Amino acid sequence: MKVTVIGAGLAGLNCARILQSANQEVRVIEATSRLGGRVNTDYIDGFQLDHGFQVINPAYAELKKANVVADLKLKSLPKGIEIIQSDQLIKVGDPLSNLSYLFGDLSSRSGTILEKINFLKFMFSNSADNALSSAIKPTSRFYSEVINPFLTGVFLCNPDEVSSKMARELLYWFRKGNPGVPENGVAALPKALAKNLSVDFEVSAVGIKENKVVTNQGEIKSDAIVVAINQRQAATLLGRGKWSMNQSTTWYHAVPSGAIESKHLRIDPQGKLVNSIVISNIAPSYSPEGRSLVSTTALNNHSDEMVLSELAKLWNLSATDFELIKKYEIPESLPKHLPGKSLISQIEIAPNLYAIGDYQATPSQQGALLTGRLAAEAIIKKS
Ligand SMILES: Cc1cc2nc3c(=O)[nH]c(=O)nc-3n(C[C@H](O)[C@H](O)[C@H](O)COP(=O)(O)OP(=O)(O)OC[C@H]3O[C@@H](n4cnc5c(N)ncnc54)[C@H](O)[C@@H]3O)c2cc1C
Numbered sequence: 001m002k003v004t005v006i007g008a009g010l011a012g013l014n015c016a017r018i019l020q021s022a023n024q025e026v027r028v029i030e031a032t033s034r035l036g037g038r039v040n041t042d043y044i045d046g047f048q049l050d051h052g053f054q055v056i057n058p059a060y061a062e063l064k065k066a067n068v069v070a071d072l073k074l075k076s077l078p079k080g081i082e083i084i085q086s087d088q089l090i091k092v093g094d095p096l097s098n099l100s101y102l103f104g105d106l107s108s109r110s111g112t113i114l115e116k117i118n119f120l121k122f123m124f125s126n127s128a129d130n131a132l133s134s135a136i137k138p139t140s141r142f143y144s145e146v147i148n149p150f151l152t153g154v155f156l157c158n159p160d161e162v163s164s165k166m167a168r169e170l171l172y173w174f175r176k177g178n179p180g181v182p183e184n185g186v187a188a189l190p191k192a193l194a195k196n197l198s199v200d201f202e203v204s205a206v207g208i209k210e211n212k213v214v215t216n217q218g219e220i221k222s223d224a225i226v227v228a229i230n231q232r233q234a235a236t237l238l239g240r241g242k243w244s245m246n247q248s249t250t251w252y253h254a255v256p257s258g259a260i261e262s263k264h265l266r267i268d269p270q271g272k273l274v275n276s277i278v279i280s281n282i283a284p285s286y287s288p289e290g291r292s293l294v295s296t297t298a299l300n301n302h303s304d305e306m307v308l309s310e311l312a313k314l315w316n317l318s319a320t321d322f323e324l325i326k327k328y329e330i331p332e333s334l335p336k337h338l339p340g341k342s343l344i345s346q347i348e349i350a351p352n353l354y355a356i357g358d359y360q361a362t363p364s365q366q367g368a369l370l371t372g373r374l375a376a377e378a379i380i381k382k383s
Helices: 010-021 061-066 099-103 113-124 141-155 164-176 188-193 231-238 304-315 365-382
Strands: 002-006 025-030 041-044 047-050 074-076 080-085 088-093 180-182 199-201 205-209 212-215 218-221 224-227 248-256 265-267 275-278 291-298 323-330 348-350 353-355
Touching: 002 010, 010 025, 010 061, 010 188, 010 224, 010 365, 041 323, 047 248, 047 291, 047 323, 061 365, 080 141, 113 141, 113 164, 141 164, 141 265, 141 275, 205 224, 205 231, 224 231, 224 365, 248 304, 275 304, 291 304, 353 365
Parallel strands: 002 025, 002 224, 025 199, 080 265, 224 353
Antiparallel strands: 041 047, 074 180, 080 088, 205 212, 212 218, 248 291, 248 323, 265 275, 275 291, 348 353
16 A cells, blocks of 8 residues: 655654555655654753653553664663652652552651552542542642642643543553653654654645645655644644644753752642753763753743742752753643543544544553554555
């Protein structure tokens, strides 16, 4: 079959990779000049700057299926987070990746044992799909002071509103795996997926007419068309479907190396930032000799001065210790996954026309890769 894949993000690359290995004639077109879509890294003056703080979970089933985990040379984050509570720093073992933390070093200031048991019950239940806040009692301190602030960084929105079923699914992967960042930045992931693929860059789909993809460089006749672009872009190109995506901003600052020793994600639930981490303490390749790289995320785009003042408080340093390297505003970071939306949507939306991407499954790398594989398998079955 002659297949055109529109978009070289994780979904499109995984789909094209599987199609090509099954000897289908596949052409990937990508509007920009680089691979990876939302998974990207800039290399500036010895710093590796991912487009937003993003980790890769080697336990994701689709990463294992794609056989790319070894290529990534992942440096794992520790299994815990640091939370500021009443001006004090407490280390909370990440109950989502290691349940034993719940009953071990977890301070009672972060919630009662009963609240933690209730959270475990939620994790292992199969309750109906509700807003997360009603599935896990929002009055619980453990939810409001640990789980909610942590999950804000995972869903890049207020987790109260997201689907509890989807949250449980993503928490399942956190529990199973040991997320980390690749030695060479998250761009290593799309690069590994595209190892044997050729991609036509700066070719943008502007419409679909029956079995043709209309691009800025002419039409491409295809037996099957795979639309592998984000939810907003798909709604525009296909002229159907609603979209709703979150936004986030990530700042990268340099500090003198050794100024911060922590390897943990640090969160101040009362502050204006979602989280901050010295990413080069996880993977030293993220910063040049003598400097450390701090990655800080917020949902809103705050002024640089405000971010500096929050950072100084968070890391107990002076604002003048931080030098801004670059800021990434990401207007379309993750699709909103609200209660009632299924964990996998119909991907063949018309005969031989497939719509894939994270918004068709869960807002994650796993979701994007899964839809790519399912579309490829459906096409191969028909060929
Ligand atoms: C800040 C941030 C942090 C994240 N953190 C995590 C995390 O820790 N763990 C996790 O699992 N997931 C995380 N994610 C989510 C994950 O990155 C995405 O779910 C996934 O990359 C989506 O891939 P995709 O292929 O569906 O879409 P995209 O990455 O959006 O790819 C779509 C591609 O299509 C191209 N395109 C668009 N329109 C056209 C057109 N008309 N013609 C041709 N090409 C076109 C785009 O340029 C792009 O390359 C994060 C995302 C962000 C933004």
